[in-house]
Amino acid sequence: EVQMVESGGGLVQPGGSLRLSCAASGFTFSNYDMSWVRQAPGKGLEWVSTITGGGGSSYYADSVKGRFTISRDNSKNTLYLQMSSLRVEDTALYYCARKYYPFDYWGQGALVTVSS
Amino acid sequence: EIVMTQSPATLSVSPGERATLSCRASQSVSSNLAWYQQKPGQAPRLLIYGASTRATGIPATFSGSGSGTEFTLTISSLQSEDFAVYYCQQYNKWPLTFGGGTKVEIK
Numbered sequence: 658e659v660q661m662v663e664s665g666g667g668l669v670q671p672g673g674s675l676r677l678s679c680a681a682s683g684f685t686f687s688n689y690d691m692s693w694v695r696q697a698p699g700k701g702l703e704w705v706s707t708i709t710g711g712g713g714s715s716y717y718a719d720s721v722k723g724r725f726t727i728s729r730d731n732s733k734n735t736l737y738l739q740m741s742s743l744r745v746e747d748t749a750l751y752y753c754a755r756k757y758y759p760f761d762y763w764g765q766g767a768l769v770t771v772s773s
Numbered sequence: 774e775i776v777m778t779q780s781p782a783t784l785s786v787s788p789g790e791r792a793t794l795s796c797r798a799s800q801s802v803s804s805n806l807a808w809y810q811q812k813p814g815q816a817p818r819l820l821i822y823g824a825s826t827r828a829t830g831i832p833a834t835f836s837g838s839g840s841g842t843e844f845t846l847t848i849s850s851l852q853s854e855d856f857a858v859y860y861c862q863q864y865n866k867w868p869l870t871f872g873g874g875t876k877v878e879i880k
Contacts, residue, residue, distance in 0.1 A: 692869075694817075701860065701872075701873050702809075702811075702817065702860055702862070702871040703871065704862075704868060704869040704870065704871065707869070716867055716868070718868050752816055752817075757869055758805070758822075758864045759807030759819055759862060759864055760809075760817070760819065760862070761819050761828065762819075763817055763818070766816060
């Protein structure tokens with residue numbers, strides 16, 4: 658069974674940093690591109706970032722470019738999102754998702770709250 | 774950036790009736806269009822990809838159509854479990870973009 662479990666969310670002050678993790682199981686992790694998608698409270702879905710299966714290429718939404726870094730450790734079947742210079746508007750539930758063409762499996766999300 | 778526009782924002786439908794949801798892209802996305810269903814407190818679930826291919830386990834009551842810039846998701850006979858928010862997403866071009874969603878509510 659395909660499963661992704663996010664962790665690392667929490668409350669952080671504006672300008673702070675946080676790293677999210679997504680532990681994947683039930684499929685050959687290295688064979689799949691992986692993505693982060695976020696959802697602000699009561700709002701719609703926003704794609705954040707995607708990394709290719711081997712980790713050689715990554716893509717970012719303009720809203721996070723230069724502040725967020727996506728990475729993966731295929732030996733640990735884990736996806737990461739390093740978030741820095743966090744803003745109030747980054748407050749959201751962050752989902753880990755497999756692929757992007759389309760996003761075929763989703764985790765349950767990790768809540769990130771940016772507030773002073 | 775390709776802007777995805779969904780209509781209507783809210784659709785009130787009686788159980789057993791048909792629901793038709795629309796999604797328009799600001800430029801052609803070919804058939805690189807997916808639909809997702811999201812229920813309160815849950816992660817989105819993939820329903821349709823390639824504009825018209827049902828994902829694994831999705832019942833035939835869900836169907837997708839369209840190509841280019843105009844797309845439709847049809848739910849042929851609404852069941853209680855189908856009342857949710859539906860999103861379209863294009864994966865033809867970076868950045869990937871979602872529509873704002875259509876909430877299907879009980880009439």
